[in-house]
Amino acid sequence: MNKNLVLLFFTAFVLSNCAFAKAQQSDSLQLRKIYDAALTQGHSYQWLDYLSNQIGSRLSGSSGAEKAVAWTKAQLDSIGLDKVWLQPVMVPKWVRGTPEFAYIETGIGETTQVPICALGGSVATPNGGIKAGVVEVMGIKELQALGEEKVKGKIVFFNRPMQDELIETFRAYGGCVDQRYAGAMEAAKLGAVGVVVRSVTHSIDDYPHTGSMSYGDLPANKRIPAAAISTKGANLLSTLLALNPDTKFAYSMFCKNYPDVQSYNVIGEITGSEYPNRYMVVGGHLDSWDLGDGSHDDGAGVVQSMEVLRLMKVIGYKPKHSIRVVLFMNEENGLRGGRAYAESVKRKNEKHVFALESDAGGFTPRGFSFDSDDRNFNQVLSWKPLFAPYLIHYFAQGGSGADIGPLKDVSEGVVLAGLRPDSQRYFDHHHAANDTFDAVNKRELELGAATMTSLIYMMDNYIVKPARLIQGPIKD
Amino acid sequence: MNKNLVLLFFTAFVLSNCAFAKAQQSDSLQLRKIYDAALTQGHSYQWLDYLSNQIGSRLSGSSGAEKAVAWTKAQLDSIGLDKVWLQPVMVPKWVRGTPEFAYIETGIGETTQVPICALGGSVATPNGGIKAGVVEVMGIKELQALGEEKVKGKIVFFNRPMQDELIETFRAYGGCVDQRYAGAMEAAKLGAVGVVVRSVTHSIDDYPHTGSMSYGDLPANKRIPAAAISTKGANLLSTLLALNPDTKFAYSMFCKNYPDVQSYNVIGEITGSEYPNRYMVVGGHLDSWDLGDGSHDDGAGVVQSMEVLRLMKVIGYKPKHSIRVVLFMNEENGLRGGRAYAESVKRKNEKHVFALESDAGGFTPRGFSFDSDDRNFNQVLSWKPLFAPYLIHYFAQGGSGADIGPLKDVSEGVVLAGLRPDSQRYFDHHHAANDTFDAVNKRELELGAATMTSLIYMMDNYIVKPARLIQGPIKD
Numbered sequence: 005m006n007k008n009l010v011l012l013f014f015t016a017f018v019l020s021n022c023a024f025a026k027a028q029q030s031d032s033l034q035l036r037k038i039y040d041a042a043l044t045q046g047h048s049y050q051w052l053d054y055l056s057n058q059i060g061s062r063l064s065g066s067s068g069a070e071k072a073v074a075w076t077k078a079q080l081d082s083i084g085l086d087k088v089w090l091q092p093v094m095v096p097k098w099v100r101g102t103p104e105f106a107y108i109e110t111g112i113g114e115t116t117q118v119p120i121c122a123l124g125g126s127v128a129t130p131n132g133g134i135k136a137g138v139v140e141v142m143g144i145k146e147l148q149a150l151g152e153e154k155v156k157g158k159i160v161f162f163n164r165p166m167q168d169e170l171i172e173t174f175r176a177y178g179g180c181v182d183q184r185y186a187g188a189m190e191a192a193k194l195g196a197v198g199v200v201v202r203s204v205t206h207s208i209d210d211y212p213h214t215g216s217m218s219y220g221d222l223p224a225n226k227r228i229p230a231a232a233i234s235t236k237g238a239n240l241l242s243t244l245l246a247l248n249p250d251t252k253f254a255y256s257m258f259c260k261n262y263p264d265v266q267s268y269n270v271i272g273e274i275t276g277s278e279y280p281n282r283y284m285v286v287g288g289h290l291d292s293w294d295l296g297d298g299s300h301d302d303g304a305g306v307v308q309s310m311e312v313l314r315l316m317k318v319i320g321y322k323p324k325h326s327i328r329v330v331l332f333m334n335e336e337n338g339l340r341g342g343r344a345y346a347e348s349v350k351r352k353n354e355k356h357v358f359a360l361e362s363d364a365g366g367f368t369p370r371g372f373s374f375d376s377d378d379r380n381f382n383q384v385l386s387w388k389p390l391f392a393p394y395l396i397h398y399f400a401q402g403g404s405g406a407d408i409g410p411l412k413d414v415s416e417g418v419v420l421a422g423l424r425p426d427s428q429r430y431f432d433h434h435h436a437a438n439d440t441f442d443a444v445n446k447r448e449l450e451l452g453a454a455t456m457t458s459l460i461y462m463m464d465n466y467i468v469k470p471a472r473l474i475q476g477p478i479k480d
Numbered sequence: 481m482n483k484n485l486v487l488l489f490f491t492a493f494v495l496s497n498c499a500f501a502k503a504q505q506s507d508s509l510q511l512r513k514i515y516d517a518a519l520t521q522g523h524s525y526q527w528l529d530y531l532s533n534q535i536g537s538r539l540s541g542s543s544g545a546e547k548a549v550a551w552t553k554a555q556l557d558s559i560g561l562d563k564v565w566l567q568p569v570m571v572p573k574w575v576r577g578t579p580e581f582a583y584i585e586t587g588i589g590e591t592t593q594v595p596i597c598a599l600g601g602s603v604a605t606p607n608g609g610i611k612a613g614v615v616e617v618m619g620i621k622e623l624q625a626l627g628e629e630k631v632k633g634k635i636v637f638f639n640r641p642m643q644d645e646l647i648e649t650f651r652a653y654g655g656c657v658d659q660r661y662a663g664a665m666e667a668a669k670l671g672a673v674g675v676v677v678r679s680v681t682h683s684i685d686d687y688p689h690t691g692s693m694s695y696g697d698l699p700a701n702k703r704i705p706a707a708a709i710s711t712k713g714a715n716l717l718s719t720l721l722a723l724n725p726d727t728k729f730a731y732s733m734f735c736k737n738y739p740d741v742q743s744y745n746v747i748g749e750i751t752g753s754e755y756p757n758r759y760m761v762v763g764g765h766l767d768s769w770d771l772g773d774g775s776h777d778d779g780a781g782v783v784q785s786m787e788v789l790r791l792m793k794v795i796g797y798k799p800k801h802s803i804r805v806v807l808f809m810n811e812e813n814g815l816r817g818g819r820a821y822a823e824s825v826k827r828k829n830e831k832h833v834f835a836l837e838s839d840a841g842g843f844t845p846r847g848f849s850f851d852s853d854d855r856n857f858n859q860v861l862s863w864k865p866l867f868a869p870y871l872i873h874y875f876a877q878g879g880s881g882a883d884i885g886p887l888k889d890v891s892e893g894v895v896l897a898g899l900r901p902d903s904q905r906y907f908d909h910h911h912a913a914n915d916t917f918d919a920v921n922k923r924e925l926e927l928g929a930a931t932m933t934s935l936i937y938m939m940d941n942y943i944v945k946p947a948r949l950i951q952g953p954i955k956d
Binding site for chain 2: 040
C-alpha cells in the first residue's frame with residue numbers, strides 16, 4: 005500500500021469514526037431524554053390503573069373489551085396524534101358463566117374441594133357435572149401410549165410441571181402448554197370424558213390458570229370439558245391417586261361458546277416526516293382473560309405502546325417513518341386482530357419495515373428478541389453500549405410477538421421484535437385471578453415504555469431497508 | 481523473530497487456549513449444576529418463610545433477633561458444616577414502644593392524621609407530644625441557609641424526594657438519605673423542636689419508612705425527636721403548607737434507647753481442602769428493622785448466604801479455601817457485628833481473600849459490584865460468558881456491602897463484592913411494614929443464591945492472590 009493510499013484510508017477512517025462518534029453521542033442524549041421523560045413525566049401507570057381498575061378484564065366479545073376499545077381510542081385522541089381509528093374485526097365470544105366447582109372423592113362421603121377454572125373455549129360439563137375415575141399422565145405421548153382401553157370413560161389428568169431449572173420461564177411454559185392446548189382433543193379421541201390440566205405456573209398456590217385450548221376438527225358431540233387445576237390442587241390429586249388409584253374427580257363447568265361478535269383493533273399514528281408511507285408498528289393486545297384484570301397480560305403492553313407515541317410528543321421527536329400504535333383485539337383466543345391488521349396491510353400495500361410488541365408482562369425490561377435479517381440484527385448489537393446505562397443487555401434472535409407475527413407474510417423483510425422483561429414472576433400471574441394492577445411496579449412499567457421508545461427511535465433513524473426496497477426507487 | 485521461536489509461541493498459545501477452553505467448559509458445567517440444584521432442590525425459600533413468618537422482625541436487642549440467632553445456628557448445625565459457632569457482640573437496644581401518632585392541623589379543629597414512624601435511635605417526644613409550626617426544606621444546606629431565626633421553635637420538614645430518573649435506585653437513595661441520618665442533628669443545632677423526614681421510597685403510598693439516624697455528639701438535652709412520614713403524608717403536608725404557611729404539625733413518639741445488650745454473629749464454615757487458613761466469607765445481616773419482617777432487608781441475604789454453603793454440599797463441591805457464612809448482627813443501627821467480625825479476624829490474623837455480601841433485596845440477580853484490585857476485577861470480567869446463560873450481566877467496580885467493609889482494614893488485598901439484584905422494587909419495601917415474605921419471589925431468591933455460589937466457586941478456583949502473599953511463602 006503506498007503512503008498516499010494509507011493516508012487516504014487513515015483520513016477516511018478518522019472521519020467516519022468522528023461521524024459515528026457524533027451520531028452515537030446525539031443518540032445517547034436522545035435516549036437519556038426518553039428515559040427521563042418516561043420516569044418523571046410518564047403516563048403509562050395512570051393509564052394502566054384506569055384500564056385495570058375501572059374497566060377490568062377484557063375477554064374478546066365481553067363488555068370489558070368493548071369499553072377498553074372506546075376508552076383507549078379516546079386516550080389516543082387526546083394525545084395529539086395525526087390519525088386515530090378503529091379497525092373492525094370479528095371475534096369469538098366465549099363466556100365462563102357461573103364459577104366452576106370441583107372436588108376429589110377418595111371414598112364415599114370423603115371429598116376435598118379444589119380450585120379449577122374452565123380453559124378458554126371449553127364446552128361445559130353436562131348438567132350435574134361429571135364424576136369419573138382419573139388417569140394421570142405427564143403429557144400427550146404418555147396418554148397415547150396408554151391407548152383407548154385405559155382412557156375410555158375416564159378423566160385425563162395432565163400433570164407435567166414447568167421445568168424449574170430453565171432460567172427463561174417462557175421456555176418452561178413452552179414445554180408444558182401443549183397439554184393445555186391439545187390435551188382435551190387428544191383425550192377425547194381415546195374416549196375420555198373430561199380433562200383436567202395442571203396450571204402452567206411455577207408457583208405452588210391456589211390459583212387455577214386458564215388459557216386457550218382447541219378441539220381441532222372434532223365434531224361437537226365428541227368435545228369434552230377441559231379445566232385447569234391449581235398447582236396445589238394438582239399436587240393433592242396426584243398424591244391421593246398414588247394412595248388410591250380409584251380416587252374420583254368431579255367437576256361442573258357452565259361455560260358457553262356464542263357466535264362471533266363485532267370488535268376492533270385500536271390504531272393511532274404519527275405520520276412520518278420523511279417516509280410517510282413506510283410504517284413502524286408498536287403494540288400489545290387489548291383483550292385479556294376474564295379471571296384477573298389482565299394488568300400484566302397485556303394491559304402493560306397496551307399502555308407501554310400508547311406511551312411510546314406519547315413520549316415522542318413529550319420530547320418533541322418527529323419520526324421519519326410513520327409510527328403506529330396498534331392495540332390488537334383477540335390475541336388470547338383467536339389472534340383475529342393480528343390477522344385483520346396484516347390483511348389490511350396487504351390490501352392497502354402499506355410497506356411495514358418494523359414492528360415491536362410488548363406482551364411478556366410489565367416487569368423490568370432486560371432487552372429484546374428479534375425476528376430479523378442479519379444486517380439489522382448485527383446493527384442492533386452495535387447499539388448495546390447505548391442501552392447499557394439503562395441495564396438493557398439482552399438482544400437475541402428468535403421470537404417477537406404473536407400479534408405482529410402475521411406481518412411477516414405481507415410485508416417483505418419486515419423486522420419484528422418483542423420486548424423481553426424479566427420473566428421470573430410472569431407465570432405466577434399469567435391467565436389467573438392474580439394478574440392484577442398491584443402486581444405491576446410503576447418504575448418497571450415505565451422503564452419498559454422508555455426502552456421500547458428508544459428502540460423505535462433507533463430503528464426510525466438507522467433501520468437497514470430490505471435489498472429490494474433499496475435497489476428500486478421508493479414509491480412513497 | 482526466528483521460525484522456531486514463532487513455532488514455540490504458537491504452540492504455547494494453542495496449548496494455553498486448549499487448557500483455557502477446557503477449564504471454561506468444566507466451570508460452565510459446574511455453574512449449571514449449581515443453578516440446577518438451587519432451582520430444583522433449593523432450601524432458601526423455606527428458610528425465609530420460617531425466618532419471616534415464624535420469627536418475624538429482628539431489630540438488634542429484640543427477642544426476634546435472639547430467636548433468629550438460635551434458629552439460624554440450628555439450621556447451620558443441620559447441614560453438615562465443619563464448624564458452626566456464635567461470635568459475641570454487644571449491640572444497641574432501641575425500642576419503638578406504642579405506635580406513633582401524628583396529624584396536620586390547618587386550623588382550629590381542622591386536623592388530618594398522617595402515617596409516621598420514629599427513626600431508629602430517635603428520642604421520644606415529651607409527654608403529650610409536640611405541636612409546632614413547620615419549616616419545609618429540601619435538604620440540609622437549605623436548612624442551614626435559613627439560619628436559627630427561621631428554624632427556632634419549629635418542626636423541620638425535610639421533603640427532598642428520590643430522583644426518579646436515576647436508573648439504579650440505590651443512587652437515588654444515596655441522594656436523599658442524609659436528611660434522614662443527619663437531619664435531626666442539624667435542625668437541633670438551629671433550635672428546631674423536631675424533624676419529620678419524607679420516607680425514602682419511590683412509591684407514593686401510606687407506608688412510613690424508618691432507618692438509622694444520628695445525633696452525633698449533641699448532648700442529651702439537645703436531642704429532638706425524628707420521624708419519617710409516608711410519601712403521601714409528605715405530599716399532603718407540603719400542599720397544605722403551600723396553602724397556609726401557618727399549618728401546624730403534631731406528633732407523639734414513645735421510643736426509647738436502652739443500654740447495650742449481648743448478641744451474636746452466627747458463623748458456619750466449610751474448611752478448605754487446599755488452603756484451610758485462607759478464608760472466603762459470604763454473608764448478610766441477621767438483624768432487621770422492626771416494622772415488617774425484614775424479608776428483603778436482609779432475610780433474603782441471610783438465607784441466600786446459608787444456601788451457598790448448603791448448595792456446595794448438595795453438588796458435592798469441596799472448596800479449596802475455607803468458606804464461611806457469616807450472619808452479621810446489627811447492620812441497621814450500629815454495624816457492630818461487621819466490626820466485631822473484622823476485629824476477630826485481625827486478632828487471630830486470619831487471611832481473608834474474598835468476601836461477598838447480599839444486602840440489596842431478594843430480587844432477580846443482575847450481577848455484582850466489586851471493591852477489588854484491577855487484576856481480580858479484570859479476571860471477573862473475563863467470566864462474563866460463563867454467567868451470560870443465567871442473565872447475569874452486571875459487573876462493576878465500586879461498593880460491596882456494609883458488614884464486610886471493615887475487613888478491608890484488617891486483611892490486606894481482600895476482594896470485596898456485593899450481589900446486585902434488580903433494584904426497581906427494593907425501596908418500595910425498604911425499612912417499612914410491607915417488607916414482608918409475600919414480596920419475595922421464590923425463583924428470584926434462588927437465582928440469587930445460585931449466582932452467589934457461582935461467584936464463590938470461581939473465586940475459590942481462580943482468585944489472584946495479593947502480591948505480598950504470592951511472593952512470600954504462605955504460612956497456612
